[in-house]
Amino acid sequence: MMLDVRPAQHSAPTSTLTEQARADGIEFLLALFVDLTGKPCAKLVPISSCEEFERNGVGFAGYAVGALGQQPHDPDVVVLPDAASYTPMPFVRQGLALVHCDPHVEGRPWPYAPRIVLRTLLAEAAARSLELRAGAEVEYFLVTREDGERLRVADVRDDAARPCYDARGLTRMYDHLTEVSAAMNTLGWGNYANDHEDANGQFEQNFAFADALTTADRVITARYLISTLAEARGMTATFMPKPFADRTGSGMHLHLSLWDDDRPLFPAGGDGSDVRGLGLSDVAYRFVAGVLTHAPGLQAVLAPTVNSYKRTHATSTRSGATWSPRRATYGGNDRTHYVRVPDSDRIELRGADGAANPYLALAAALAAGLDGLDRERDPGTPGVPGAPPRTDCPELPPTLLHAVDAMCADPVVTGALDVAGAGVSEYFAGLKREEFFDWHTGVGDWEIDRYLTAF
Numbered sequence: 063m064m065l066d067v068r069p070a071q072h073s074a075p076t077s078t079l080t081e082q083a084r085a086d087g088i089e090f091l092l093a094l095f096v097d098l099t100g101k102p103c104a105k106l107v108p109i110s111s112c113e114e115f116e117r118n119g120v121g122f123a124g125y126a127v128g129a130l131g132q133q134p135h136d137p138d139v140v141v142l143p144d145a146a147s148y149t150p151m152p153f154v155r156q157g158l159a160l161v162h163c164d165p166h167v168e169g170r171p172w173p174y175a176p177r178i179v180l181r182t183l184l185a186e187a188a189a190r191s192l193e194l195r196a197g198a199e200v201e202y203f204l205v206t207r208e209d210g211e212r213l214r215v216a217d218v219r220d221d222a223a224r225p226c227y228d229a230r231g232l233t234r235m236y237d238h239l240t241e242v243s244a245a246m247n248t249l250g251w252g253n254y255a256n257d258h259e260d261a262n263g264q265f266e267q268n269f270a271f272a273d274a275l276t277t278a279d280r281v282i283t284a285r286y287l288i289s290t291l292a293e294a295r296g297m298t299a300t301f302m303p304k305p306f307a308d309r310t311g312s313g314m315h316l317h318l319s320l321w322d323d324d325r326p327l328f329p330a331g332g333d334g335s336d337v338r339g340l341g342l343s344d345v346a347y348r349f350v351a352g353v354l355t356h357a358p359g360l361q362a363v364l365a366p367t368v369n370s371y372k373r374t375h376a377t378s379t380r381s382g383a384t385w386s387p388r389r390a391t392y393g394g395n396d397r398t399h400y401v402r403v404p405d406s407d408r409i410e411l412r413g414a415d416g417a418a419n420p421y422l423a424l425a426a427a428l429a430a431g432l433d434g435l436d437r438e439r440d441p442g443t444p445g446v447p448g449a450p451p452r453t454d455c456p457e458l459p460p461t462l463l464h465a466v467d468a469m470c471a472d473p474v475v476t477g478a479l480d481v482a483g484a485g486v487s488e489y490f491a492g493l494k495r496e497e498f499f500d501w502h503t504g505v506g507d508w509e510i511d512r513y514l515t516a517f
Contacts, residue, residue: 079145079161080112086150089157093120094282095141095165096176098129098490099366100419102286104160116143119166130165131174131489139165139172147279153245154290162279173483176421180278182482183425187432192327194428197271197317197408198281201416202288203263203305204235204297213305215263216297226260235265241291242267242284251280260385261309271317271408274428278420281314301416303365304372310385311373312416318427319408320349329406338444340394341406350392350401350409351441352434352474353427357390357400357413358456359472362465362494363426363479364414368501371461373415387412390456393445400458403444413458422479429478463498466491 083091091112094104103122107115124132124139132139141163149160165175172178187194204216220231232239239256246253252270259266267288271277285301292299304311320327328346330336338347353360365374374386385397392401392409402410414423433439445452459465469475469491476487 079116079143079148080109082145082148083109083112083159086159087157088150088159090159091115091143092151092158092160093141093143093163094160094286095163096282096419096421097127098131098174098176098419098422098486098493100176100282100417101128102282103127116145119143119163122165124165124167124172129174129490129493130172131486137168139167139175141165147276149249149283151287153241153248153287160283160286162282171482173480174486174489175482176419176425177275177278178482179479179486180275180421180425183428183478184274186481187428191322192432193321193323194274194424195271195319195321196274196277196424197269198277198420199266199268199313199315199317200281200284200288200301201259201264201266201312201314202285202299202301203261203312204238204265204292205263205300205305206297217263220262222262225258225262225264228258231262232256232258238291238295238297239265239267242288245287245291246284259310259312261306261311261379264310264312271319274424278424281420303367303370303415303417307372308379310379313373313386313412314414314416314418314420314423316411316414316423316427317408318349318411318424318431320345320431326407328408340403340444342403342409345435346409347441348434348437348439349431350403350434351439352431352437353401353409353411354390354392354441354455355434355439356430356472356474358459358465358468359475360426360430360469361413361459362462362469362491363422363475364411364418365465366419366422366462366494367417368462368498370415370417371459371465374413374458375460385412388458389452390458391445391452392441393447396445396447399445400455425481426475426478429474429481433474461498462494466494466498 089109091107092104093107094102096102105120119140119142121138121140124130124136125134143161143163147162151158151160164177165172205213206216217234225231243253243256246269256267289299330341330343387400390400393399395404400413411427459468479487
């Protein structure tokens with residue numbers, strides 16, 4: 063559960079990147095960016111070259127990066143550092159700092175770079191005096207492989223049927239969790255809770271919400287930090303949506319709110335106009351309606367892997383609940399909905415999972431919500447706990463292929479991906495269709511067991 067605390071802003075630095083790094087005794091900067099799949103890519107820049115890095119960036123062969131819209135013959139991708147994202151990382155290595163970068167090609171922002179996509183959409187919203195602020199719940203499993211093969215949870219004693227919030231399982235991972243927590247708080251992120259989640263071996267570590275770009279950067283940084291600290295203890299931290307068929311999967315729930323300068327736009331004004339009773343303004347309800355309307359297409363971005371749909375369409379788990387919505391419904395403080403309204407300050411979008419690229423997820427969600435505002439959409443009646451679920455709401459796609467088809471048929475979602483330049487959504491759809499058919503053409507144990515002697 064997210065606490066509603068004041069956000070730390072992605073503000074401009076008061077000194078240059080080089081000055082900050084030297085003052086902190088930094089020896090190397092990890093110049094980091096992600097591709098469309100969320101893969102973190104980086105080069106180590108020595109402090110002796112930091113001024114050159116600030117002026118001219120550092121180059122990458124874009125095709126070698128992965129999903130970045132380039133071919134081998136294309137010119138270099140040059141990434142320029144955003145000094146406001148500078149993050150010392152002594153918890154990983156003494157003398158190391160990380161800085162998020164914006165990819166450019168031939169001097170222009172590269173439209174296939176997820177950070178550029180989100181930046182562009184946020185700038186369009188800012189032109190309307192609107193700012194998206196966001197929080198993200200980072201869920202993950204701590205696992206190992208026995209003999210390098212069979213996957214199991216790292217804590218062999220974490221085997222309870224209902225392990226959520228178990229104090230003993232939490233305590234056995236105390237060293238890892240508190241090291242991550244201390245790192246987040248040292249960085250000023252405001253870590254306020256760390257818990258054992260619903261599945262064996264699954265944990266969540268929360269930090270305060272901020273402007274959308276800062277939160278997206280922090281999700282990427284958190285994944286890197288959690289992964290490296292887990293590796294140091296002989297474990298693997300995985301954000302894979304569904305690593306175990308019989309256990310709850312990992313979501314990345316997004317808490318969203320719109321602001322005009324420092325004025326929140328989601329709380330109702332107290333004038334009696336909130337007839338739905340959730341404490342939200344008309345702006346908020348229209349935003350929710352936009353998200354619900356575009357939910358099928360959004361899922362290609364929020365749940366972007368084959369494995370994602372093992373989570374969203376699971377019928378049961380060992381604990382008895384999947385915590386994953388199957389229809390685009392909304393309601394109050396009820397975790398069965400696609401959009402949950404825990405209080406009047408924010409909404410919680412529960413469709414995203416641990417594989418989601420946070421830049422693309424926030425960009426697409428913002429575009430959907432703004433479409434709801436522009437078209438004055440009505441979300442209808444909120445769901446009521448215990449009542450039969452609404453059947454007039456869109457059903458979420460059953461597979462990645464269905465989700466990609468829904469995305470391609472939705473000009474708002476494709477427009478969000480194409481906001482910095484045409485062709486990104488088509489390229490992304492091609493990647494995801496290829497991913498689906500790579501999985502589909504393989505022959506697995508299920509097929510052998512079912513069909514080998516069936517005929």
